[in-house]
Amino acid sequence: MKKILNTLAVLTLTTGMICCPSEAKAAKKDIVIGFVPMTMNNEYFITMVNGAKQKAKEMGVQLDVQAADQHASAAAQLTIVENMITAGVDGICIVPSSSEGLVSALERCKSANVPVINLDTKINESVLKEVGLDVPFFGTDNYAGAAAAGNYAVANFPKGTKTAILTGIEGQQNAADRRNGFYDTVKSKLNIVAEQSANWEVDQGYTATQNILSANPDLQLIFASNDGMAIGALRAVEEAELQDQVQIIGFDAISEALELVDRNEMLGTVAQYPAEMGILGVENVVNAINGKPVELSIDTGAKLITKKNVQQHKDYSKQFAD
Amino acid sequence: MKNAKNQGASKNIDIQSLSLYIGAILIFVVFTGLCSAFGKSFCTLGNMKNIINQSAVIAVIAIGQSIIILTGGIDLSVGSIVGFVGIFGGLLLKSGVPVTLVVLIVVVTGCLIGIINGVFVSYGKVPSFIVTLGSMQIVRGLTMVLNHGRPVSGFPSELRMIVNTKVMGIPISIIYVFLLYAIMITVMKKTRLGRWIYAIGGNANAAKLAGIKINKIEMIAYGFGGLFASIGGIFLLSRLAYADPNAGSGYELDAIAAVVIGGIALSGGKGNIGNTLVGALILGMLKCGLQILNVPVYFQTIIIGMTIIAAVFLDKAKERKAE
Numbered sequence: 001m002k003k004i005l006n007t008l009a010v011l012t013l014t015t016g017m018i019c020c021p022s023e024a025k026a027a028k029k030d031i032v033i034g035f036v037p038m039t040m041n042n043e044y045f046i047t048m049v050n051g052a053k054q055k056a057k058e059m060g061v062q063l064d065v066q067a068a069d070q071h072a073s074a075a076a077q078l079t080i081v082e083n084m085i086t087a088g089v090d091g092i093c094i095v096p097s098s099s100e101g102l103v104s105a106l107e108r109c110k111s112a113n114v115p116v117i118n119l120d121t122k123i124n125e126s127v128l129k130e131v132g133l134d135v136p137f138f139g140t141d142n143y144a145g146a147a148a149a150g151n152y153a154v155a156n157f158p159k160g161t162k163t164a165i166l167t168g169i170e171g172q173q174n175a176a177d178r179r180n181g182f183y184d185t186v187k188s189k190l191n192i193v194a195e196q197s198a199n200w201e202v203d204q205g206y207t208a209t210q211n212i213l214s215a216n217p218d219l220q221l222i223f224a225s226n227d228g229m230a231i232g233a234l235r236a237v238e239e240a241e242l243q244d245q246v247q248i249i250g251f252d253a254i255s256e257a258l259e260l261v262d263r264n265e266m267l268g269t270v271a272q273y274p275a276e277m278g279i280l281g282v283e284n285v286v287n288a289i290n291g292k293p294v295e296l297s298i299d300t301g302a303k304l305i306t307k308k309n310v311q312q313h314k315d316y317s318k319q320f321a322d
Numbered sequence: 323m324k325n326a327k328n329q330g331a332s333k334n335i336d337i338q339s340l341s342l343y344i345g346a347i348l349i350f351v352v353f354t355g356l357c358s359a360f361g362k363s364f365c366t367l368g369n370m371k372n373i374i375n376q377s378a379v380i381a382v383i384a385i386g387q388s389i390i391i392l393t394g395g396i397d398l399s400v401g402s403i404v405g406f407v408g409i410f411g412g413l414l415l416k417s418g419v420p421v422t423l424v425v426l427i428v429v430v431t432g433c434l435i436g437i438i439n440g441v442f443v444s445y446g447k448v449p450s451f452i453v454t455l456g457s458m459q460i461v462r463g464l465t466m467v468l469n470h471g472r473p474v475s476g477f478p479s480e481l482r483m484i485v486n487t488k489v490m491g492i493p494i495s496i497i498y499v500f501l502l503y504a505i506m507i508t509v510m511k512k513t514r515l516g517r518w519i520y521a522i523g524g525n526a527n528a529a530k531l532a533g534i535k536i537n538k539i540e541m542i543a544y545g546f547g548g549l550f551a552s553i554g555g556i557f558l559l560s561r562l563a564y565a566d567p568n569a570g571s572g573y574e575l576d577a578i579a580a581v582v583i584g585g586i587a588l589s590g591g592k593g594n595i596g597n598t599l600v601g602a603l604i605l606g607m608l609k610c611g612l613q614i615l616n617v618p619v620y621f622q623t624i625i626i627g628m629t630i631i632a633a634v635f636l637d638k639a640k641e642r643k644a645e
Contacts, residue, residue, distance in 0.1 A: 040618075040619055040620075064616040065616075065618070066613055066616065066619060067619055068619075069619050069620065069622070069623050070572075071568060071571055071572070073566065073568065073569065073571070074562050074564050074566055074569070075379075075558060075561075075562060075569060078561070078562060079376050079609070079610075079613075080613060082372050082375075082376065083372070083609075083610050083613040083614050084613070086362075086363065086364075086366075086368070086369050086372060086610075086614055087362050087363075087613070087614040087615075087616070088362060088363070097566075098473055098564070098566060100473060100475035100476070100564055101473065101475070101562060101564040101566060102564075103475075103562070103563045103564060104561060104562055104563060104564075124475075126475075126476060127475070130476075169471065170470060170471050170472075171470055171471045171472035
C-alpha cells in the first residue's frame with residue numbers, strides 16, 4: 001500500500017512537471033538568452049519581456065525568462081543567474097533588484113564568460129569596478145522623466161500654484177530621482193506645500209492625500225512618483241469632491257492611468273519605454289555573443305503623456321500587451 | 323493518541339526516512355532525465371555544489387526551526403532575523419569591526435532574540451505563533467530603523483571568504499552545513515537536552531511529571547531558532563556581499579517547508595533533524611531543476627506547493643491505514 005502511494009505521489013509530481021508548459025525546446029537552438037526582470041507580476045516588466053520575446057523571435061534566438069516569484073531580491077537573482085549559467089545560456093539581460101546587490105552574480109557571469117546587459121535600473125559603478133566588468137546599460141533617466149512632468153506643470157500652471165509631491169520608498173535611488181527631477185524643475189515657480197512618502201502603494205497614496213488635503217484644502221496640483229499612488233490620490237480627491245480644483249500627474253503610464261488621462265480624470269503620466277529596453281537588450285546581447293560591436297549606453301527616453309497624445313501612446317503600447 | 327516515542331529507535335521512523343530518501347533520489351533522477359532530454363545538464367558535480375550552496379541558508383535556518391517544531395511550537399521570526407543580521411552585521415563591518423568579531427556579535431544577538439521569543443512562549447504562556455508573529459514584525463522594523471530602510475554594500479573581501487573558500491576542492495559552505503547538522507543530530511540523539519526537547523513535544527504533562535524543567539528547555543529551543551537563523555543570515559550576507567533590509571522575507575515558510583518535507587510533525591515530539599536537510603535539498607533541487615528547465619516562475623511555485631502536500635500525504639499513509 002505504502003509503495004503504491006509512494007509511486008502515486010511521485011507520479012503526481014512528475015506529471016505536474018511534464019504537464020506544465022515548460023518552454024524548453026527539445027532541439028537546442030544555437031543561441032539562448034537568459035532574461036531576468038525583477039518580477040513578473042506587474043505590467044511594466046511584462047511589457048519589457050514581451051518586447052524582448054518579439055525581438056528574440058525575429059532574430060531566431062531562444063529567450064529563457066526567469067524572475068523572483070513575488071519580491072525582487074538579490075538572493076533570488078543570484079540563484080537564477082547561477083542556474084541559467086548551468087543551463088548553458090549564452091548571454092544574460094538583467095534588471096537588478098537593487099543597484100548594489102549583484103556583485104556575486106556578475107562574478108559568476110564573468111568567470112563563465114557570459115556577456116551581461118543591464119536594463120532599467122543601473123548597476124552602481126563601484127560594483128562594476130569591484131567585479132572588473134564593463135556592462136552596457138539601457139534604460140531611462142528617472143530624473144529627466146520627472147523633469148518633463150515638472151516643465152509641463154511650470155508651463156501650464158500659474159506661478160505659486162499649491163503643489164504636493166508623493167514620493168516612493170525612502171532610500172531608493174529611483175524614488176529620489178523622480179522626486180528631485182520634479183522638485184528641482186518647479187521649486188522656484190510653484191509652491192510646494194506638502195511632500196509625503198506613500199511607498200509606491202495605492203492605499204498609502206490615498207491616505208497620504210487625505211491628510212494633505214485636510215491640511216491644504218486649496219491644493220491645486222499633485223505629482224505622484226508612480227501611477228499606483230496617483231490612483232490612490234485620485235480616489236481621495238474624488239472623495240473630497242475636489243476633482244475640478246486638484247490636478248494629478250502620475251508616472252509609469254500603466255494602462256489604468258492611460259485610461260484615466262483619456263477620461264480627463266488625470267492630467268498626465270510620464271511614460272517610459274520598457275519594451276524598447278527589452279528589444280535593445282536582446283539585440284545587443286546577441287551582438288555581443290557574435291562578437292559584433294555593442295552599444296554601451298542608451299537612454300530609452302521618457303515622455304509626458306497627456307490627453308493630447310494618449311491615444312497614440314495607447315496604440316503603441318498595444319503591440320506589447322499580453 | 324500520541325505517544326512520546328523515542329526518536330531513531332523506533333522502526334516506523336526508519337521506514338519514513340527510507341521513503342524520504344527514495345523520494346529525493348526519484349526527484350533527482352527525474353530531473354536528470356528531463357534535463358538531458360532537453361539537452362541541458364543537471365547531474366554534474368558543479369550543479370550539485372550549486373544546489374547545496376543555494377539551499378545552505380534555508381537548510382541552516384531549518385535546523386533551529388526543526389528543534390522548535392519538535393517542542394510543538396513554531397518560529398515565524400527567523401526570516402526577519404536573517405534580514406536583521408545582514409543590516410546589523412553590515413553596519414558593524416562598515417564601521418571597521420573585524421569580520422570574526424562581527425560574526426560573534428550578530429550570532430549572540432540572534433540567539434538573544436530567540437531567547438526573548440522563548441521567554442514569552444514558555445514562561446509567558448503566549449502561543450508561539452503569536453509571539454513570533456509579533457517579533458517577526460518588530461525585528462523587521464528594527465532592521466529598517468537601523469539604516470533608514472536602505473541597503474548596505476561595499477564590504478571588505480574577508481566577508482566573502484566566509485562562504486567562498488574551498489577546503490580540498492569542497493566549498494566551505496557545504497562543509498559548514500554538514501558540520502552543523504552533525505553537531506545537532508548528535509545533540510538531539512545523545513544528550514539529555516535533546517531527549518527533553520522530544521519529551522516536551524511528545525507529551526508536556528508527562529515531561530513535567532518526570533521532573534523536566536519544561537519552561538527552561540522550551541526557552542533554549544527558541545534560542546536555537548535565533549542562533550541558526552543568524553548563522554543563516556551570515557551565510558547570505560557573505561554569499562551576496564550585500565545587505566538588503568528586506569532580505570529573508572518568506573524564509574520562515576521555506577524553513578517550515580523543509581522541516582515538514584523532512585517528516586517532523588507540526589504537532590511536535592516526532593521526527594528526525596537529519597531529514598530536515600534532505601527536505602531542504604529537495605526544495606533546492608526542485609527550484610534549481612525547474613529553473614534549468616525554464617519552467618515559468620508561477621508554475622514553479624505550484625509544483626513546490628504540491629511537493630509539500632505530497633510529502634506529508636505520504637507520511638500520513640500509515641496512520642490512514644491504521645484507521
